[in-house]
Amino acid sequence: MHCRTSGVTGHYANNDAHALDIARRFVSNLNYRKQPFVTQTPVEEPLYSPNVLGGVIPVDSRKPFDVRKVIARIVDGSRFDELKKEYGPIMITGFARLYGNPVGIVANYDILFSEFSVKAAHFIELCSQRGLYGG
Numbered sequence: 001m002h003c004r005t006s007g008v009t010g011h012y013a014n015n016d017a018h019a020l021d022i023a024r025r026f027v028s029n030l031n032y033r034k035q036p037f038v039t040q041t042p043v044e045e046p047l048y049s050p051n052v053l054g055g056v057i058p059v060d061s062r063k064p065f066d067v068r069k070v071i072a073r074i075v076d077g078s079r080f081d082e083l084k085k086e087y088g089p090i091m092i093t094g095f096a097r098l099y100g101n102p103v104g105i106v107a108n109y110d111i112l113f114s115e116f117s118v119k120a121a122h123f124i125e126l127c128s129q130r131g132l133y134g135g
Contacts, residue, residue, distance in 0.1 A: 010084050011026075040100045041076075042100055044076040044097075046072065046074060046076070046078045047077060048072050048078055052073070056070055056073065057070065066109060067107040068080065075096035075097060075098060075105075076096065079097070080105070081094050081095045083123060088116035088119040090108050090110040090112065091107075091116040092105070092108065092109070093106050102133075103132060104126070104133070106124065
C-alpha cells in the first residue's frame with residue numbers, strides 16, 4: 001500500500017534477502033564525501049547500445065515512451081536504481097552513474113499530475129543533500 005498509494009516507502013521487498021539487497025544498493029549510492037569530491041568509480045559502457053536511441057524515442061513527440069529504455073542506453077553498466085517505482089509511476093526518479101560519477105535522474109513520460117511532482121521534489125532534495133548532480 002505505501003509503495004503505490006501514499007509513496008511513503010521507496011522500495012518494495014519480496015523477502016528479507018531482497019530487502020538487504022535493496023539497502024546495500026541504496027547505501028552504495030550515498031555520496032559520503034563532501035563536495036566538491038564525489039565517489040567516482042571506473043567508467044562502464046552501457047549494456048545496451050546508445051546507437052539505437054532513435055528506435056526507442058518515437059518520431060511523434062506527443063507519443064509517450066518508456067524513458068527507462070533511454071536511461072539504460074546512457075548510464076554506466078545500464079544500472080539504474082529507481083526510487084519509489086510503485087508510487088507515481090509516470091515520474092521516474094533514481095540513481096545511476098555517468099562516466100563513473102553518481103547522478104540523480106528525474107524523468108517523466110506522460111501527463112504530469114501535481115501529486116507526482118511532490119515525488120520529484122523530494123528526490124531533488126535528496127540529491128541536493130547528497131551533493132549529487134541531477135537532471
